[in-house]
Amino acid sequence: MSLLQRTIQNAQTTMAGRSTAPGSSRSTSKTLTDYLESGPSRKDILNFTNQLAVMVRAGISLQDALESIASQMQKKRFRKILMDLKERIEAGQSFSQALGEHGDVFSDLYINMVAAAELSGSLSMMLQRLVEYLDHEAETRAQVITAMVYPLIIAIMAVSATTFLLIFVLPRFLTVFAGKEHLLPGPTKIIMTISGFMRHYWYVVFPSIIAVMGAFWYFIHTRVGREWWDAMKLRIPLLRRVCNCLYITRGLHTMGVLTNAGVPILDTIAITARVTGNQLFERMWQGVHDEVRQGKKIAPSLSPYELMPTGVIQMISSGEESGTLAEVLKDVAEFYNRELRTVIKTVTSMIEPLMIVVMGFIVGFIAMSIILPIFKMSSVAAGH
Numbered sequence: 001m002s003l004l005q006r007t008i009q010n011a012q013t014t015m016a017g018r019s020t021a022p023g024s025s026r027s028t029s030k031t032l033t034d035y036l037e038s039g040p041s042r043k044d045i046l047n048f049t050n051q052l053a054v055m056v057r058a059g060i061s062l063q064d065a066l067e068s069i070a071s072q073m074q075k076k077r078f079r080k081i082l083m084d085l086k087e088r089i090e091a092g093q094s095f096s097q098a099l100g101e102h103g104d105v106f107s108d109l110y111i112n113m114v115a116a117a118e119l120s121g122s123l124s125m126m127l128q129r130l131v132e133y134l135d136h137e138a139e140t141r142a143q144v145i146t147a148m149v150y151p152l153i154i155a156i157m158a159v160s161a162t163t164f165l166l167i168f169v170l171p172r173f174l175t176v177f178a179g180k181e182h183l184l185p186g187p188t189k190i191i192m193t194i195s196g197f198m199r200h201y202w203y204v205v206f207p208s209i210i211a212v213m214g215a216f217w218y219f220i221h222t223r224v225g226r227e228w229w230d231a232m233k234l235r236i237p238l239l240r241r242v243c244n245c246l247y248i249t250r251g252l253h254t255m256g257v258l259t260n261a262g263v264p265i266l267d268t269i270a271i272t273a274r275v276t277g278n279q280l281f282e283r284m285w286q287g288v289h290d291e292v293r294q295g296k297k298i299a300p301s302l303s304p305y306e307l308m309p310t311g312v313i314q315m316i317s318s319g320e321e322s323g324t325l326a327e328v329l330k331d332v333a334e335f336y337n338r339e340l341r342t343v344i345k346t347v348t349s350m351i352e353p354l355m356i357v358v359m360g361f362i363v364g365f366i367a368m369s370i371i372l373p374i375f376k377m378s379s380v381a382a383g384h
Contacts (some may be wrong), residue, residue: 044075053124078105109275112263113130113258126261151348236282249337251337252312255329
């Protein structure tokens with residue numbers, strides 16, 4: 001076991017021991033405020049790491065830096081965590097061990113990189129790398145959210161407009177056809193049925209829609225549901241390109257950062273598996289981890305999986321052969337990050353006309369359902 005692995009294991013052991021030791025001097029009870037207040041967000045972690053990197057680079061001790069940042073922190077829960085880190089360091093723990101006590105706030109990647117920095121004596125440089133990594137992840141996340149928000153807004157507007165037409169507008173026109181239902185064409189009868197059902201049973205329709213959405217949300221957060229949804233995200237035509245680039249970028253960028261930081265390769269692959277965000281990719285990296293643990297290289301271990309492009313595997317293989325794996329991973333991750341931005345722009349530009357076509361079809365169908373019976377009645381009247 002390497003020195004870094006022993007450091008992380010000691011942090012985890014210390015965390016387990018302190019959380020279960022009877023008579024511990026540190027209270028583990030939480031107040032109502034602790035439960036109501038939200039924990040530190042990704043932005044909070046990024047800002048904290050950035051401030052800490054600047055202070056450590058300026059020569060300020062870790063304890064003083066933590067105390068200074070905590071004094072300016074507005075979130076009480078995060079302030080308590082920072083003061084706890086300071087106290088643990090003063091009590092003799094390393095920074096990575098203190099971070100390990102708050103594994104729900106600081107990720108495995110964060111703790112491992114700090115542990116590697118402590119062994120190499122380059123904490124300031126490693127904190128700066130963490131800032132760059134967290135900033136990159138925040139940017140990627142913002143790109144994906146932006147791509148998903150736009151079609152969601154369009155879809156909500158389309159559904160709202162259709163509902164408004166069916167409930168409030170159509171009934172005013174359909175009163176003209178009262179008593180002449182036998183003369184109405186099929187589309188008009190369909191629209192009348194839908195409109196009548198929504199007007200008379202709205203108290204069933206809307207709660208049912210909310211219940212279905214809630215059931216779907218609950219389902220995709222179960223083990224089986226998440227696996228199904230992760231597989232569907234890689235099959236839906238437009239979503240597939242975005243998600244594939246996202247998971248490849250996230251995995252390779254994480255591997256590159258950890259490898260360049262000096263984290264052992266097995267720990268690097270294990271952390272990469274946990275941060276990908278997709279169970280299929282996670283299972284792939286876990287399989288690679290098992291193969292590498294048995295003595296194989298990364299590239300041959302990736303070959304049986306179809307999730308990773310052949311070109312990427314070949315570049316990883318060349319990086320392993322030349323000893324420049326970290327640089328290769330960084331270059332490939334940057335390439336796929338640019339590809340992700342391009343794909344998001346392309347998908348967004350395709351969704352807009354697609355939603356317009358769908359909305360036009362719905363409105364056109366409703367308009368046709370109103371106009372057709374008018375023409376039909378006019379022709380019947382002319383025949384008489």
